Amino acid sequence: MSRYDVAIVGAGIAGASLAAALAPHRSVLLLEAEDRPGYHSTGRSAAFWTESYGGPGIQPLTSASFEALSEGGFLKPRGALHLAEAADGGSVDRFVGQFAGSGVRLTRLDRADLERRVPGIRPGWSEGVWEPDCHDIDVAALHASYLRQARAAAAALQCRAALLEAKWSRGRWWIETPAGSFEAALLINAAGAWADEVALRSSVRPCEIRPYRRSIAQLRIIPDAPADLPLVLGLDGSFYFKPEPGGRLWLSPHDETLAPPGDAAPEEMDIARAIQRLGTVVDWRVAAVEHRWAGLRSFAPDRLPVIGFAPDAPAFFWFAGQGGFGIQTAPAAAALAAGLILPGPDAELPPGVDPRLYAPNRFHRHGGAQNER
Structure with missing residues (x-):
């Protein structure tokens, strides 16, 4: 032994x-x-380093991890854009307010700013928050x-x-x-x-x-996803997407479905819901779903x-x-x-x-x- x-x-x-x-x-x-x-x-992670992700209780751990991740060469600048529809402006106030005094850099954007950062964004999205300190993680x-x-x-x-x-x-x-x-x-x-x-x-x-299933799909879209597109997240928690090499897009419905521990697999309905939601955010056309997968996120x-x-x-x-x-x-x-x-x-x-x-x-x-x- x-x-x-x-x-x-x-x-x-x-x-x-x-x-x-x-x-x-x-x-x-x-x-x-x-x-x-x-x-x-x-x-199976589409990981990114974003200080706001997980909320104020997670932010101290995220902020304290930046130096080691940066010095190790594991980060690539991306930027994050948190979107809200016109009828949900209160979510922007709540989101910004919970990080007041934390040192997390958050800037409110107007419609013109959104159009510059996300080509093809649909008219219903009029408010957003820009978080410059967001990076892809290798x-x-x-x-x-x-x-x-x-x-x-x-x-x-x-x-x-x-x-x-x-x-x-x-x-x-x-x-x-x-x-x-x-x-x-x-x-x-x-x-x-x-x-x-x-x-x-x-x-x-x-x-x-408890473990919860999170689904992601890699899409080929028309037009190609801009290489400088930020990580885009719905403040209502219904989607996020980010560009990948070759003009591809990684899209998630931000789902959290209670699941037993095991080899998680995506549900077709979750991927379909994500694509439907994407169509309400931008006017891009989904040409193909090239790959899909799921992982388990465990929460106390x-x-x-x-x-x-x-x-x-x-x-x-x-x-x-x-x-x-x-x-x-x-x-x-x-x-x-x-x-x-x-x-x-x-x-x-x-x-x-x-x-x-x-x-x-x-x-x-x-x-x-x-x-x-």
Whole structure:
């Protein structure tokens, strides 16, 4: 039986980033259920770094991640445009107001500005908010970089090793997987959509983290999508789209459909709804749907990440519930988790991030996560 200081369940962006942070200080094992890391949510993300995405509770983690993502060469400037229809001007006020004093740069635009930024925009869209600090993220490169860093620091990666059971005994976790048995002093739950399942298999109280399906389609449109088109999001939450090389367009209905953990697949109705909604925003013609896919975004009841030691189990650490913002917050979230795990001079929390916002004990203070809804 192999022994480690730390066993991390899940080798997606969450597990890989935390392994990279911990491996220089502790012996680390990454347990991945699939044949390769990043098969599920990480490998299916249309990720972008946008400070407003996820709301004010996520923004500190996003802002604190910018320097590492930028210096690593993982960002490409894009800009984001948040659109509202004429009858929904109040949504613009609410959106801008919730980030007042945060440092997030948001500028209101009029109709003429919208026409300059989105050619072919239909008349009903008269208000918008420009967020200049939006960047595309090279997700594959970021994930691979974290895995390389972890491997260079002697972390071990074991694929096809879903956690079957973990038991705490004699001051250690005894872990059973299809790939063998392992011991670890600390067990970290970075299992994404499977986070609650991993907790139950470890006899730890779950945090009611639920996976939701998000669908995306790659379209060939006429005319081609402008290369300088920003990320365009509906403030009503009904769509977003962004350009891709070759004049293609990535389009999502911004759907959130409760789904079981697994290999998510898009529903035809969701893609059709997205295309119908696109037709109400711009006068472009959809020539073909070239590709479609879906991923799972996992949320705790209050839609904030769950980062910290379980209040009901020794040496069990939650690193889950990162929704659709787990990639844009990866550097700061991993730094926060590592700062909580590593004692003394090895501990360093990211600036401007309050760990109490994400602590697992917020769900157990009044008898369960249900009370936090």
